[in-house]
Amino acid sequence: MPKLGMQPIRRRQLIQATLEAIDELGLADATIARIAKRAGVSTGIISHYFNGKDGLLEATMRQVLADLGKAVQERRSALGDAPAKAHLHAIIDGNFDRSQTSRSVMKTWLAFWASSMHHAPLQRLQRVNDRRLYSNLSSQFRRVLPKRQARDAARGLAAMIDGLWLRGALAPEGLNVDRARQLAYDYVREQLEGGTQRHQPRASDYA
Amino acid sequence: MPKLGMQPIRRRQLIQATLEAIDELGLADATIARIAKRAGVSTGIISHYFNGKDGLLEATMRQVLADLGKAVQERRSALGDAPAKAHLHAIIDGNFDRSQTSRSVMKTWLAFWASSMHHAPLQRLQRVNDRRLYSNLSSQFRRVLPKRQARDAARGLAAMIDGLWLRGALAPEGLNVDRARQLAYDYVREQLEGGTQRHQPRASDYA
DNA sequence: TTTTATTGATTGACCGTTCAATAAAAAATA
DNA sequence: TATTTTTTATTGAACGGTCAATCAATAAAA
Numbered sequence A, B: 001m002p003k004l005g006m007q008p009i010r011r012r013q014l015i016q017a018t019l020e021a022i023d024e025l026g027l028a029d030a031t032i033a034r035i036a037k038r039a040g041v042s043t044g045i046i047s048h049y050f051n052g053k054d055g056l057l058e059a060t061m062r063q064v065l066a067d068l069g070k071a072v073q074e075r076r077s078a079l080g081d082a083p084a085k086a087h088l089h090a091i092i093d094g095n096f097d098r099s100q101t102s103r104s105v106m107k108t109w110l111a112f113w114a115s116s117m118h119h120a121p122l123q124r125l126q127r128v129n130d131r132r133l134y135s136n137l138s139s140q141f142r143r144v145l146p147k148r149q150a151r152d153a154a155r156g157l158a159a160m161i162d163g164l165w166l167r168g169a170l171a172p173e174g175l176n177v178d179r180a181r182q183l184a185y186d187y188v189r190e191q192l193e194g195g196t197q198r199h200q201p202r203a204s205d206y207a
Numbered sequence C: 001t002t003t004t005a006t007t008g009a010t011t012g013a014c015c016g017t018t019c020a021a022t023a024a025a026a027a028a029t030a
Numbered sequence D: 001t002a003t004t005t006t007t008t009a010t011t012g013a014a015c016g017g018t019c020a021a022t023c024a025a026t027a028a029a030a
Helices: A006-025 A032-039 A044-050 A053-077 A084-095 A103-116 A120-142 A147-170 A177-193 B006-025 B032-039 B044-050 B053-077 B084-095 B103-116 B120-142 B147-170 B177-193
Strands: none
Touching: A006 A032, A006 A044, A006 A053, A006 A103, A032 A044, A032 A053, A044 A053, A053 A084, A053 A103, A053 A120, A084 A120, A084 A147, A084 A177, A103 A120, A103 A147, A103 B103, A103 B147, A120 A147, A120 B147, A147 A177, A147 B103, A147 B120, A147 B147, A147 B177, A177 B147, B006 B032, B006 B044, B006 B053, B006 B103, B032 B044, B032 B053, B044 B053, B053 B084, B053 B103, B053 B120, B084 B120, B084 B147, B084 B177, B103 B120, B103 B147, B120 B147, B147 B177
16 A cells, blocks of 8 residues: 655654664664564565665664753753753753653663764764753853853763663663652752862863 | 693683774674684684683673772772771772773673673673672761761762763763762762752652 | 555575584503 | 503584565555
């Protein structure tokens, strides 16, 4: 029953099937045969719509990345010029959105992280995401803190978010979202309030 | 020139070659043929000394894990009953030891993390390491903080360490060890000093 | 009739494992 | 000491299996 306009439908189906396959089998065992079977199509379709397996994997990572960006942006757009703290909490909440904390998505992220170290296209995608998070955090901290402190706070919070996330992905009991958010909130509060006794490195420390 | 006692020599060689291969090619392309070639032996040797590829990978992860444990323990053993802060700094320093922050080891860690999600033996190893870090941090914070705060501080610092580490591994410019250590130190200080205004969740928050 | 969608068998490459063969040291024997 | 025998170490070709990609064939709109 080939009609016109199958492309977006098939692409969605196959990306979803890829996420499921990586969740259940891992990236190494997520073969195009298994992905195609899960999507209910033949293997040839993958090459037809994605130019091979690499294209499918890249599109899948793009999808997860877009979902993350949307989860953050939706929460922030309602805030207007609310205080920095509100924006920082919104960024945290977005990063721990349901769409990003499901078992399958966390596993996929981890797989893509590892894979991106040896695959330039994935590395670029991953880098864009990294810098966006840092840049968002940094500009919010900058509204309240001097430049150097804002930078360190952003680096620290980014590490905290990724670390909570990583440990949640690895832990058999999964990620406790509420607890993770609270720890990140605590870090934000500590950064925003007590700024005076902080370590003040010289510029050469950052060579 | 086959003599006796080749086993420990070959095992060391092959584990080293595995680290190098994962660094250069990634886990997916680190085939036994390539690993064997890099070690200057034939492929058969791997099965002979490691019972196949899985055994070699497990042994490699064990090696990296043992190095990490040693890096931490060496720093702590000199401290005796020094203040909690000193022990926490030693744990941080151990986690950012030179043996753990080389490009090849960080890549290998990341690969093993991803792989451990679908490979029970690796998952067990990874879990032991995770719990050891948390347990070490927790017991030191416990010397100074009430139970719940100590637990949260340990969870937060563990996430911070892993997060700094992860972001260092992913960043093209690599990990800035001094900066990472300083951010972790700052977190320790904030946890140890300002304990009164902290968020106090009810037990149900931790369900 | 042309275009779009889809199949799935085929192909060629590569993977990990196995194992018979070989070599050299160590141990046993004369 | 000189010799066989046993043990340990090692090789690499062969094997069975799996993978991603290809492409001729087919089917149903347009």
